[in-house]
Amino acid sequence: MNLSDKITTLKGVGPKYASYFAQNGIFTVSDLLYHLPRAYQNRGDVCRIIDTPFDFLPHSYILTIGSEPKVALIKRGMSLLKFKAFDDSGSVNITYFNQNYLKDVFTIGSTFRFYGKLSREKRTISMTSPTYEPVIPTKPLLSLVPVYPLFNGVNQKFISKLMSEITPNISEMVEEYLPEDVLDRMNLCSLPFALKNIHTPANENTLNAAIRRLSFDELFLFALSVSQIKSSASEYYAPSMDDTDVTDYINMLPYELTDAQSRAIGEILMDLSGSGEDYVKAMNRIVVGDVGSGKTICAAFAAYAACKNGYQCALMVPTEILANQHYVSLKDDFAKLGYSCEFLTGSTPAKEKKAILSRIKNGETDFIIGTHALIQDSVEFLNLGLVITDEQHRFGVRQRARLAEKSKNVHVLVMSATPIPRTLSLMIYGDLDVSLIDTMPPGRQRVDTFVVDENYRARLNGFIKKQVDEGHQVYIVCPAVEEKEEDILNFADYNPFVIEYENKKNDTSKVKSAVSYAKELKEEVFPTLNVEFIHGKMKGKEKDKIMSDFSEGKIDILVSTTVIEVGVNVPNATLMIVENAERFGLSQLHQLRGRVGRGKDKSYCVLVSSSSGEKSRQRLEIMRTVYDGYTIADPDLKMRGPGDFFSSDPSIRQSGDMGLDLAKSCSDTELLTSAFECARMVLSKDKYLESTGNALLKERLGEVISKNIKTVN
Numbered sequence: 276m277n278l279s280d281k282i283t284t285l286k287g288v289g290p291k292y293a294s295y296f297a298q299n300g301i302f303t304v305s306d307l308l309y310h311l312p313r314a315y316q317n318r319g320d321v322c323r324i325i326d327t328p329f330d331f332l333p334h335s336y337i338l339t340i341g342s343e344p345k346v347a348l349i350k351r352g353m354s355l356l357k358f359k360a361f362d363d364s365g366s367v368n369i370t371y372f373n374q375n376y377l378k379d380v381f382t383i384g385s386t387f388r389f390y391g392k393l394s395r396e397k398r399t400i401s402m403t404s405p406t407y408e409p410v411i412p413t414k415p416l417l418s419l420v421p422v423y424p425l426f427n428g429v430n431q432k433f434i435s436k437l438m439s440e441i442t443p444n445i446s447e448m449v450e451e452y453l454p455e456d457v458l459d460r461m462n463l464c465s466l467p468f469a470l471k472n473i474h475t476p477a478n479e480n481t482l483n484a485a486i487r488r489l490s491f492d493e494l495f496l497f498a499l500s501v502s503q504i505k506s507s508a509s510e511y512y513a514p515s516m517d518d519t520d521v522t523d524y525i526n527m528l529p530y531e532l533t534d535a536q537s538r539a540i541g542e543i544l545m546d547l548s549g550s551g552e553d554y555v556k557a558m559n560r561i562v563v564g565d566v567g568s569g570k571t572i573c574a575a576f577a578a579y580a581a582c583k584n585g586y587q588c589a590l591m592v593p594t595e596i597l598a599n600q601h602y603v604s605l606k607d608d609f610a611k612l613g614y615s616c617e618f619l620t621g622s623t624p625a626k627e628k629k630a631i632l633s634r635i636k637n638g639e640t641d642f643i644i645g646t647h648a649l650i651q652d653s654v655e656f657l658n659l660g661l662v663i664t665d666e667q668h669r670f671g672v673r674q675r676a677r678l679a680e681k682s683k684n685v686h687v688l689v690m691s692a693t694p695i696p697r698t699l700s701l702m703i704y705g706d707l708d709v710s711l712i713d714t715m716p717p718g719r720q721r722v723d724t725f726v727v728d729e730n731y732r733a734r735l736n737g738f739i740k741k742q743v744d745e746g747h748q749v750y751i752v753c754p755a756v757e758e759k760e761e762d763i764l765n766f767a768d769y770n771p772f773v774i775e776y777e778n779k780k781n782d783t784s785k786v787k788s789a790v791s792y793a794k795e796l797k798e799e800v801f802p803t804l805n806v807e808f809i810h811g812k813m814k815g816k817e818k819d820k821i822m823s824d825f826s827e828g829k830i831d832i833l834v835s836t837t838v839i840e841v842g843v844n845v846p847n848a849t850l851m852i853v854e855n856a857e858r859f860g861l862s863q864l865h866q867l868r869g870r871v872g873r874g875k876d877k878s879y880c881v882l883v884s885s886s887s888g889e890k891s892r893q894r895l896e897i898m899r900t901v902y903d904g905y906t907i908a909d910p911d912l913k914m915r916g917p918g919d920f921f922s923s924d925p926s927i928r929q930s931g932d933m934g935l936d937l938a939k940s941c942s943d944t945e946l947l948t949s950a951f952e953c954a955r956m957v958l959s960k961d962k963y964l965e966s967t968g969n970a971l972l973k974e975r976l977g978e979v980i981s982k983n984i985k986t987v988n
């Protein structure tokens with residue numbers, strides 16, 4: 276077996292499965308090997324039947340089959356397999372649905388390890404569809420069993436089976452690619468060891484070592500790619516834009532610019548202009564400001580300056596919703612100022628797209644707003660002078676690389692709302708000039724924030740109704756798009772560095788999914804209100820329709836995933852409810868909260884969480900008491916981990932982010948800092964990774980980046 280082998284060489288993977296895998300960027304044995312577990316079940320602590328705590332959580336049991344499995348047909352097309360199994364403390368009735376073939380598996384006298392929830396009603400003790408593994412003396416069972424992220428068409432059992440085919444070959448296939456000095460400095464375990472233990476952990480310690488090593492790798496590769504892009508960015512010259520008179524635009528505004536905005540705009544205009552020469556050092560600036568601080572208008576002024584000096588400007592944003600919103604809010608201004616504005620995304624129909632592309636090419640379009648569709652090869656500009664990206668950290672590394680490629684010899688302006696802690700922003704944006712928007716437009720109100728649990732559901736629904744009756748609108752954000760086929764407990768707030776085997780008590784609340792929750796609200800709770808849902812997997816057109824209906828007030832309650840997290844502006848929305856709030860990062864919650872309180876009306880944010888974990892409670896408490904994004908950002912980094920700052924919505928992540936899957940949950944800020952330091956160390960000796968010593972590293976970096984390209988296309 277080789278890492279580059281196609282997964283179809285594995286037993287049981289035919290064309291159908293191969294296509295399911297391909298949809299998720301898994302083509303080779305190596306891709307599958309890097310499909311890492313998202314959690315582990317502790318099946319090592321075997322429970323006796325009689326000792327089972329009343330916690331309604333799954334436990335592990337070693338049981339011997341005591342009666343022959345009986346099959347009963349219960350309904351048309353539905354059958355039931357039933358048998359008894361026992362340990363030295365008692366016996367259980369075990370049931371499986373529609374799995375008659377198990378009759379031949381569970382033979383009397385054979386012993387299995389079962390993992391499931393035991394239920395006790397009256398005198399009967401039973402278990403339904405527990406997972407099972409035969410106990411074979413020569414083959415010890417894992418005590419920490421990995422739980423893999425699933426996707427359409429593939430279940431846990433199947434992935435585990437494939438992994439068990441691959442893992443015995445790891446030591447032969449996998450070669451170390453990290454430079455010796457990095458391994459030494461960080462005191463990391465070897466790559467083969469890490470991969471072996473992430474999939475088949477020998478014990479808690481080896482698993483922790485593996486997680487640390489692989490998290491480091493993700494961060495290190497990320498750091499390398501960012502540093503490489505960055506070091507090429509600041510060497511360019513761009514056209515000077517000497518006409519910096521923007522009073523026309525200032526006079527059009529319905530409000531006065533804040534001092535911070537005026538300052539940022541001034542800094543931008545200084546960067547763009549020269550003193551008579553044709554070219555100046557290209558602007559390379561980031562505007563950082565908390566949610567709602569008014570960054571868009573700064574970008575608009577930059578765009579206006581470019582247009583005024585005869586250059587085109589491209590504004591790129593991470594989601595279609597946001598692109599559309601910017602377009603709607605700016606096109607009229609620009610029309611009045613005498614410039615044409617256009618909108619392009621991945622879902623612009625081909626015919627329309629062709630026309631738009633030709634108008635961009637011949638210079639009819641001055642200002643073009645869109646998603647990453649703007650940096651595709653088919654887009655040719657006549658005289659692009661300025662590229663602006665909004666919420667830049669939400670773009671993948673590959674998109675940023677493309678963008679850097681497209682932005683040679685143009686001015687670059689970046690906007691970021693996520694209050695990235697200063698240390699982190701230095702690492703990511705190191706050589707960008709920073710304009711800080713540190714004051715809010717006047718009249719902003721504080722969004723009162725509450726943390727509640729399920730017991731408040733009825734009151735909460737009453738509150739929703741009240742808001743709508745008063746003519747306002749409501750957002751409800753759920754962590755998932757659709758119900759997963761299984762909902763496994765995650766541990767320790769996604770933090771693999773602290774593996775808490777003790778399952779979190781009471782955290783048995785189901786994860787709310789946008790689609791089904793919207794249905795429930797619409798049909799059962801608020802039949803008279805207009806409830807809709809939106810999520811990242813929907814088509815661009817559908818999303819636009821929902822979003823524009825919402826901003827026009829046609830929708831009362833919008834149930835969504837975090838697609839609405841970035842930048843959406845609907846001032847009439849006054850209530851933000853976040854379900855399963857413990858599953859979100861604090862910065863994310865802060866962004867979500869920033870979607871309300873944008874108009875004159877009092878606004879509220881309600882975080883619903885039934886988690887009783889101490890850590891979750893502390894985190895949510897911060898949201899209740901702290902309203903400034905920067906203050907929130909720091910504890911967040913400590914408590915949740917740096918991954919949170921990169922990207923969280925899988926629908927966005929798939930559009931080409933680096934695989935920061937493990938590191939996402941990494942709470943070790945030092946590891947992140949070290950990863951950047953190591954990247955700097957390696958690149959300072961070998962800027963383009965050309966030495967033979969770095970050949971494998973370069974290869975792996977290429978693999979990671981190209982894998983993302985495959986996922987996108």
Ligand code: ADP
Nearest residue numbers: 530531532533565566567568569570571572716
């Ligand atoms: P963000 O910084 O999050 O991108 P936006 O640019 O979307 O914020 O601005 C949020 C809202 O504030 C918009 O409705 C915008 O029109 C408004 N706004 C921006 N600047 C000012 C200002 N100086 N005075 C009053 N309202 C403003």
Ligand code: MG
Nearest residue numbers: 570571692842
């Ligand atoms: Mg914005």
